[in-house]
Amino acid sequence: xxxxxxxxxxxxxxxxxxxxxxxxxxxxxxxxxxxxxxxxxxxxxxxxxxxxxxxxxxxxxxxxxxxxxxxxxxxxxxxxxxxxxxxxxxxxxxxxxxxxxxxxxxxxxxxxxxxxxxxxxxxxxxxxxxxxxxxxxxxxxxxxxxxxxxxxxxxxxxxxxxxx
Amino acid sequence: xxxxxxxxxxxxxxxxxxxxxxxxxxxxxxxxxxxxxxxxxxxxxxxxxxxxxxxxxxxxxxxxxxxxxxxxxxxxxxxxxxxxxxxxxxxxxxxxxxxxxxxxxxxxxxxxxxxxxxxxxxxxxxxxxxxxxxxxxxxxxxxxxxxxxxxxxxxxxxxxxxxx
Numbered sequence: 001x002x003x004x005x006x007x008x009x010x011x012x013x014x015x016x017x018x019x020x021x022x023x024x025x026x027x028x029x030x031x032x033x034x035x036x037x038x039x040x041x042x043x044x045x046x047x048x049x050x051x052x053x054x055x056x057x058x059x060x061x062x063x064x065x066x067x068x069x070x071x072x073x074x075x076x077x078x079x080x081x082x083x084x085x086x087x088x089x090x091x092x093x094x095x096x097x098x099x100x101x102x103x104x105x106x107x108x109x110x111x112x113x114x115x116x117x118x119x120x121x122x123x124x125x126x127x128x129x130x131x132x133x134x135x136x137x138x139x140x141x142x143x144x145x146x147x148x149x150x151x152x153x154x155x156x157x158x159x160x161x162x163x164x
Numbered sequence: 165x166x167x168x169x170x171x172x173x174x175x176x177x178x179x180x181x182x183x184x185x186x187x188x189x190x191x192x193x194x195x196x197x198x199x200x201x202x203x204x205x206x207x208x209x210x211x212x213x214x215x216x217x218x219x220x221x222x223x224x225x226x227x228x229x230x231x232x233x234x235x236x237x238x239x240x241x242x243x244x245x246x247x248x249x250x251x252x253x254x255x256x257x258x259x260x261x262x263x264x265x266x267x268x269x270x271x272x273x274x275x276x277x278x279x280x281x282x283x284x285x286x287x288x289x290x291x292x293x294x295x296x297x298x299x300x301x302x303x304x305x306x307x308x309x310x311x312x313x314x315x316x317x318x319x320x321x322x323x324x325x326x327x328x
Contacts, residue, residue: 004326005326006317006325006326006327006328007244007245007246008317008327009327009328011226011230014230020293020297020301022297022302023296023297023298023301023302024301025301025304025309025310025313026297026300026301026302026303026304026309027296027297027301028309028313029301029304029309029312029313029316030204030208030300030301030304032313032316032317032320033197033200033201033204033316034201034204034205034219035246035316035320035325036197036316036319036320037197037198037201038246039319039320039323039325040194040197040198040319041198044194055198062175066175066178080171081171082171082199082202083202129184132187132191133184133186133187133190133191134187136190136194137184137187137188137189137190137191137193137194138186138187138190139190140189140190140193140194140319141318141319141322141323142315142318142319142322143318144315145189145190145192145193146189147315148193148312148315148316148319149189149192149193149196151306151308151311151312151315152193152196152197152199152200152312153170153172153196154305154306154307155200155203155204155304155305155306155312156196156199156200156203158305158306159203159305161170161199161203162168162169162170163170163172163173164170164173
């Protein structure tokens with residue numbers, strides 16, 4: 001019989017055996033987070049693939065579609081999505097090439113670059129949301145979803161995020 | 165006063181307002197996972213930077229150092245680390261360039277490529293483990309570390325991982 005094992009539990013045992021007991025639980029947590037992120041992103045990517053979107057680009061479109069006039073300054077996009085300005089620039093550049101976003105200078109302040117969602121962008125983000133909702137978000141894989149989200153919020157708060 | 169808000173909680177409200185209540189909790193969970201992964205990896209990368217290692221390369225060295233004779237077939241390395249063969253190949257190639265791993269053909273079966281940790285590899289993985297333990301794993305940022313790891317294990321199990 002093939003002995004299957006949990007590689008994270010096995011690493012935890014090794015940590016204790018090497019005298020790093022104080023760090024064993026934290027190591028298991030971080031390794032579990034990396035693994036779960038990988039598993040969840042595989043499902044997210046599969047749901048978004050037919051729409052030719054990455055999760056980063058989906059989040060840009062989603063956020064723009066929620067604003068009153070469908071546009072935001074690039075800097076605000078980055079701070080709302082909590083990602084690096086360079087990542088926003090590359091996501092928006094790709095979205096513009098796809099015809100889902102248009103960039104322009106603000107009339108009020110020529111130094112400000114605005115990103116605006118197009119009609120095609122609105123269409124694709126609605127379709128992608130349906131895919132994500134039915135294929136991923138409505139089937140999270142565990143019962144206590146709010147409990148897990150609350151524990152993750154504690155981690156976010158400890159790192160300085162505003163939560164609640 | 166600047167009104168700070170939790171962007172994930174805000175998205176959850178939007179989901180409910182758009183009639184996607186059934187998917188709102190799952191959306192918040194997935195988005196929280198992505199954010200926590202990003203925050204934790206920033207800390208991991210900072211701890212590993214002085215050792216010129218990524219977490220993927222660290223995990224390869226850590227696993228090899230735990231084996232009896234410091235080597236494993238490439239295919240086994242991939243299955244133990246639960247990553248794509250192409251990722252293992254690129255991590256090991258980089259580690260070989262750094263002098264931390266040596267690749268060779270198995271004497272028993274010439275089709276099998278073995279990855280073996282070098283003395284320099286053993287040295288760097290011990291130093292990197294001390295950094296990770298003190299800077300990240302011993303300061304996870306929440307109290308109920310085993311509780312969070314257990315909930316993440318449920319997600320892993322639902323996706324087909326062996327856990328426990």
